[in-house]
Amino acid sequence: MPREFRKPIDDADPAAALTNARIAAILTEIADLLDIKGESSFKVGAYRRAADSVARSGVDVAQAYREGEPPRLKGVGGSIGERIEELVTTGQLPYHEALRAEVPPTLLELLAIPGVGPRTAGEVWRTLGIATLPELERAACDGQLRQLKGLSAKSEARIIEGIAELEKRPPRRMRIGEAHGLAERAVALIESLPGVASAVAAGSVRRWRETVGDLDILVETDEPAEVLEALRALPVIESVEAGVRGGADRSTLRLVDGPQLDIMAMPAGSTGSYLVHFTGSAEHNVALRHRARERGWTLSEHGLVPLDDAAAQPMTFAAEADLYAFLDLAEIPPELREGRGEIEAAEHDELPRLIERSELRGDCHSHSHWSDGREPLEVMVESARAAGREYQVLTDHSQSLGIANGLTPARVEAQRRVIGELNERFAREASDGQTPDGADAGFRLLHGTELEITTDGRLDYADELLASFDVVVASLHVGRQQPRRQLMARYETALRNPHVGIISHPSGRKIGVRPDLDLDWEAFYRLAAETGTLLEINGSEARLDLDEHRIRAATEAGCRFVIDSDAHERDDWAHLDWGVGIARRGWVTADLVANTLPRDEFITLMREKPHRW
DNA sequence: GCCGTTTTCGGCCCGACTGTTTTCAGTCG
Numbered sequence: 001m002p003r004e005f006r007k008p009i010d011d012a013d014p015a016a017a018l019t020n021a022r023i024a025a026i027l028t029e030i031a032d033l034l035d036i037k038g039e040s041s042f043k044v045g046a047y048r049r050a051a052d053s054v055a056r057s058g059v060d061v062a063q064a065y066r067e068g069e070p071p072r073l074k075g076v077g078g079s080i081g082e083r084i085e086e087l088v089t090t091g092q093l094p095y096h097e098a099l100r101a102e103v104p105p106t107l108l109e110l111l112a113i114p115g116v117g118p119r120t121a122g123e124v125w126r127t128l129g130i131a132t133l134p135e136l137e138r139a140a141c142d143g144q145l146r147q148l149k150g151l152s153a154k155s156e157a158r159i160i161e162g163i164a165e166l167e168k169r170p171p172r173r174m175r176i177g178e179a180h181g182l183a184e185r186a187v188a189l190i191e192s193l194p195g196v197a198s199a200v201a202a203g204s205v206r207r208w209r210e211t212v213g214d215l216d217i218l219v220e221t222d223e224p225a226e227v228l229e230a231l232r233a234l235p236v237i238e239s240v241e242a243g244v245r246g247g248a249d250r251s252t253l254r255l256v257d258g259p260q261l262d263i264m265a266m267p268a269g270s271t272g273s274y275l276v277h278f279t280g281s282a283e284h285n286v287a288l289r290h291r292a293r294e295r296g297w298t299l300s301e302h303g304l305v306p307l308d309d310a311a312a313q314p315m316t317f318a319a320e321a322d323l324y325a326f327l328d329l330a331e332i333p334p335e336l337r338e339g340r341g342e343i344e345a346a347e348h349d350e351l352p353r354l355i356e357r358s359e360l361r362g363d364c365h366s367h368s369h370w371s372d373g374r375e376p377l378e379v380m381v382e383s384a385r386a387a388g389r390e391y392q393v394l395t396d397h398s399q400s401l402g403i404a405n406g407l408t409p410a411r412v413e414a415q416r417r418v419i420g421e422l423n424e425r426f427a428r429e430a431s432d433g434q435t436p437d438g439a440d441a442g443f444r445l446l447h448g449t450e451l452e453i454t455t456d457g458r459l460d461y462a463d464e465l466l467a468s469f470d471v472v473v474a475s476l477h478v479g480r481q482q483p484r485r486q487l488m489a490r491y492e493t494a495l496r497n498p499h500v501g502i503i504s505h506p507s508g509r510k511i512g513v514r515p516d517l518d519l520d521w522e523a524f525y526r527l528a529a530e531t532g533t534l535l536e537i538n539g540s541e542a543r544l545d546l547d548e549h550r551i552r553a554a555t556e557a558g559c560r561f562v563i564d565s566d567a568h569e570r571d572d573w574a575h576l577d578w579g580v581g582i583a584r585r586g587w588v589t590a591d592l593v594a595n596t597l598p599r600d601e602f603i604t605l606m607r608e609k610p611h612r613w
Numbered sequence: 614g615c616c617g618t619t620t621t622c623g624g625c626c627c628g629a630c631t632g633t634t635t636t637c638a639g640t641c642g
Contacts, residue, residue: 042625046614077615115631117640150633203642216642250629262642277627282642289626294618300627 008105017518018062018088020054026087026096027051027080032108033099035118036125049075052283054084056340058553060521062088104131112171113162115155123148137163171213174259175511175541176578179205179212182258186217190263193230195223197268202278207334208581210511210544214260216278224249224265231263270303272317276324277301283339284332291327291343335584354584355563355593357577362391362595362602365450365473365504365536365564366572370415371396372404374569377415381422383570385443386436390599393471394419395448398460401477406452409465416468419447442599446470450504455479457490459497466499471606473536473564475504476517484518491524495531501606502562503528505538505545513542521550525557532610534594535559537586539579540566551586560611561588562595 009029031047053073054061064071065088070081087093103125110121110133124130127148130139139145140156140163174182183201190199196219200206203216221227228251231237238256249265266274277285278301292299296307303314304326317323321331329346333354336342345351367373368380377394384392396415397406407415423444428434430441448471452460455478459466466472474494476487494500506524507516528535535554538545543566546554551561563583565575583593590596594605597613605611 040614043614045625049615075615079614115640119639150638152633154632214642278642280642282626286626293626298627302628 008100008108018091019516020057020061021515023061023084023087024051024055026093027054027084029105029108030096030099032111032118033103033105036107036122037099037103038119038122046075046077047080050080056338056549058549058556063520063522065089106132109133110136112166113159114165115158115162120151123150133163173211173213173512176208176210176212176544176581177541177574179215179259180577182255183215183217186215186255186261189234189236190217190219190227190231193227195227195230196221200275202275203262203280206279207281207337208585210541210547210582212259214262216262216264218271218274218278219263219265220268220271221265222268227265228263237261266301269318270316272319272321272323273299273303273314274301275320279334279337281338284337284342287339287343288327291329295327333584335581336587338585352587352589355580355588355590355596357580359590359596360389360563360576360580360593361598362389362393362446363565363567363573363576364393364448364471364502364562364595365395365538366392366567367396367450368394370411371401371406371450372568377418378422380567380570381445384445384573385426385439387573388438388440390440390442391444391446391602393446393448393473395450395471395473397450398452400452400454400460406460407449409461412449412461412465416447419445444599446603448473450475451494451500452477453490453494455482457486457493459494459500463497463499466497469499470603471502472500473502473504474500476508480508480514480517484520487517488520488523491519492527495527495533498609500533501609501611502534502536504536504564505543505566506535507545507547507550509545509547510542511544521553522557525554525559528554529558530610532560532612534562534611537561537563537579537583537588538566539563539575539577539582540572541575541578544578544582546586548582548585551583551588555587555592561593563593564595 009025027047028051031044031051034047035044053075057071057073059071061071061084065085070085076084083093083095107121107125110116111118124136124139124145128139128144130136137160140159143153143156145151145156145159146153183205187199187201190196198220200218201215202218204212205215219227225248232251232253236256238254251263253261253263255261264274264278276288289299292304293307297304298307303316305312305314324331324346329343330349330351332342332346332351335354342351363384366380368377369375370377373380373396381392397404399406399408426443435441448469449461451472451474453474453476454460459474476490491503494503509516535546537551563576563579565572567573567575594602594611597605605613
C-alpha cells in the first residue's frame with residue numbers, strides 16, 4: 001500500500017479548533033518536513049510518536065495545556081511539549097511555519113508515489129528545485145532524474161507509472177463493512193485453492209479498525225510458489241502490482257475494482273508469529289519486540305532468534321497464545337493491539353473480557369417508513385425478530401426533523417397503536433407455540449423516538465409525551481456549527497431530562513465527511529455519568545460514534561453505553577457487528593452495555609433514571 | 614528528540630526487496 005496521500009495542512013484558517021487530531025496533523029507534518037530535509041531519523045520518529053500519542057489521547061490536549069495541566073503523554077518530552085504549549089496558547093507555531101517556508105509543503109504530495117520516499121523527494125527538490133507532482137512528472141519524462149545519485153532511467157519509468165496510477169486510482173480507505181465483506185470473500189476464494197491448509201485475514205481488518213486501506217491475507221501452505229501462481233491466474237485478480245512486493249512467499253495483487261491484497265504464505269504449523277506480525281499494529285509489534293529484546297531475543301514474523309546467536313534457527317510457535325505466553329503475556333485480542341497499554345494489562349493479567357456480539361440481546365435505535373427508514377415498520381420488525389433478538393426499539397424521528405418526515409404527536413399515538421397490535425400478535429403466537437423458527441418467543445417491539453434537540457436548545461416533544469415512550473434516544477442533527485457553549489447547553493438539557501435515556505451518536509461525525517461537534521468532552525462525559533444517561537455506540541459504518549478513543553475516555557469518566565444499529569433497512573442490522581467491533585477496540589466489557597440485559601430488565605432500567613445497574 | 618530494572622548518555626524494531634551496487638541506502642509494511 002502506498003503511503004496515505006497527505007495533502008499539506010490547510011492553514012487558511014488558523015482559528016480552526018485545535019483538536020487533538022489537528023495538533024497531531026501539525027506534528028506529523030513537521031516530521032515529514034524534517035524527514036525531507038534530511039534530519040536524523042530518530043528526531044523525525046520522535047515527532048511521529050508524539051503525534052501518535054496526541055491523536056490517541058483521551059483528554060483534550062489543547063484544553064489541558066491551557067488549564068496549566070499538560071497531560072503525561074508518551075513520546076512528548078520537554079522540547080515537543082513546549083512546542084505544543086506555544087501552539088495551543090498563541091494559536092501559532094513559528095517553528096512549523098519556518099519549516100514550511102524552508103521546505104515546500106507540496107513536496108508531501110510526492111510521497112504518495114510508490115517508491116518515492118522522503119530521501120528521494122528531498123534530493124529532487126534540492127538538486128532540481130522540483131516541489132510538485134507535475135514538475136516531477138515532467139522531469140521524469142525529460143530524463144532529468146537519471147542524473148541524480150541512486151536514480152536511473154528505470155526509476156524514472158517507475159515514477160511516471162506511479163503518478164499515472166495515482167491519478168487513475170487515488171488511494172482510499174474502505175469502510176469497515178466493505179472491508180470485512182471483501183476479506184471474507186478473498187479468504188473463501190484462497191481456501192478453495194489446492195495446497196492451501198487455511199487462510200486468514202490479518203492486518204487492520206482483523207483488528208476491526210474503522211477504516212481499512214488494503215487487505216492482508218495469510219495463507220498457510222507448504223507449497224507457496226504453486227499457491228501464489230494459482231492465485232495470480234484467477235479472473236478476479238485484476239493486476240499484479242509491479243515490484244513492490246514480489247518474492248517466493250508473498251505477492252501484492254489487486255481485486256478487480258477492489259482493494260490491494262497483500263498475500264503472505266506461512267509454513268504450516270508455525271503460524272503464531274506470522275499472525276502476530278501481520279496483524280499488527282506497528283506500534284504493538286514494536287512494543288513486543290522491545291519486550292523480546294529485554295529477554296534476550298529478537299522477534300520477527302519467523303519467530304524468535306537469540307540476540308547472541310543471529311544464525312540460529314528461529315523458535316516458532318503454532319499459535320499466537322504460545323508466543324504471548326513465551327513473553328509472559330496473556331493472549332491479547334487483536335482489537336486491543338494498538339500500543340495503548342495492552343501489553344502492560346496482559347503482563348498483569350488485567351486484560352478486559354471484551355464484549356461479544358452474541359451478548360447483545362436487543363437494539364435500541366432503528367427506523368421505518370414512518371420517518372426516514374427505507375422499509376415498512378412490519379418488515380423491519382419481522383426481520384429483527386427473525387434474527388433472534390429479544391427486543392428491538394423503533395425510534396423514528398421526532399416532529400421538527402421535517403426532512404426525515406418526523407412524527408407529530410398524533411402520528412406518535414397512531415404508531416403506538418400499531419406497535420401494540422404487533423406485540424399482541426407476538427404474545428399470541430408465543431402462547432400458541434407458533435413463534436417462527438429462529439425468533440425469540442419473548443420478542444417485543446419497544447416504542448421509542450429519536451428525539452431532536454432543536455437549535456434553540458429545546459426538546460422536540462413535551463415531557464408528558466416523552467414519558468409515554470419505552471425508550472427516548474436524543475440526538476442533535478441541526479445547528480451543528482454552533483459554538484461550543486451553545487452545543488453543550490443543548491446537550492445538557494437533554495442529559496438532565498428524566499425521560500432521555502440515551503444520547504445517540506454523540507459526536508455527530510461522519511467518517512471522512514464531517515468532523516466531530518465542538519464539545520467540552522470531559523464535561524459531557526461527567527454529565528452523562530452523573531445523570532446516568534447512556535451514551536450510544538452507533539454502529540452505522542459511516543458514523544461509528546462514539547469512536548474508540550472517546551469510548552475509553554467515557555468509560556473512565558464512569559459512563560455506560562448501548563450499542564445500536566441505527567438501521568434504516570434490514571441490511572443495516574450488520575451495523576451491530578461494526579458497533580461491537582469498535583466497542584471492543586474501546587476496551588468495552590459486556591457489563592458496561594445496557595442492551596446486553598434481558599428484555600424485562602432493560603425495560604425496567606429505561607423507566608428509571610439515572611440508568612444504573 | 615525521547616528515554617531510563619542497560620537512567621543523564623547512548624541507544625532508539627525487523628525483514629524483504631530494489632536498485633545501483635562492490636557493501637549499502639532507500640522504501641515498504
